[in-house]
Amino acid sequence: MVTKTITVTEAAYEALKAKKEGSESFSRMILRITNKKPLDYFFGILSGKEGEEFEKTIYDLRKQRNKGHKERLSHIAKELSDEM
16 A cells, blocks of 8 residues: 655644544545545445446456457547548
8 A cells, every 4th residue: 555644733733543443544534524435335336246246347347448448449540541
C-alpha cells in the first residue's frame, strides 16, 4: 500500500483524533468521514452466484468493447491506406 505523509496543525490533528472510533486508523477514519469506502469494505457483498454473474457480465462487456476497438482500428487503418 502506498502511503503519503501530510503535515497538519496540532489543532487539526486533535480534531481528526477526536473523530477516530476505537482503534481505527487515521486512514480508515478519513475514508469514513469523507464517505470513501476501502476496497475490503465490499468483500462478501455479493453471493457466490451473484459474483460469478457479475464477473461474466464484466467479461462480456469487455469482449464487446474490445471488438468495437478492433473494428474502429481496422476502419482507421483502411482509411489511412486508401489515402496513400
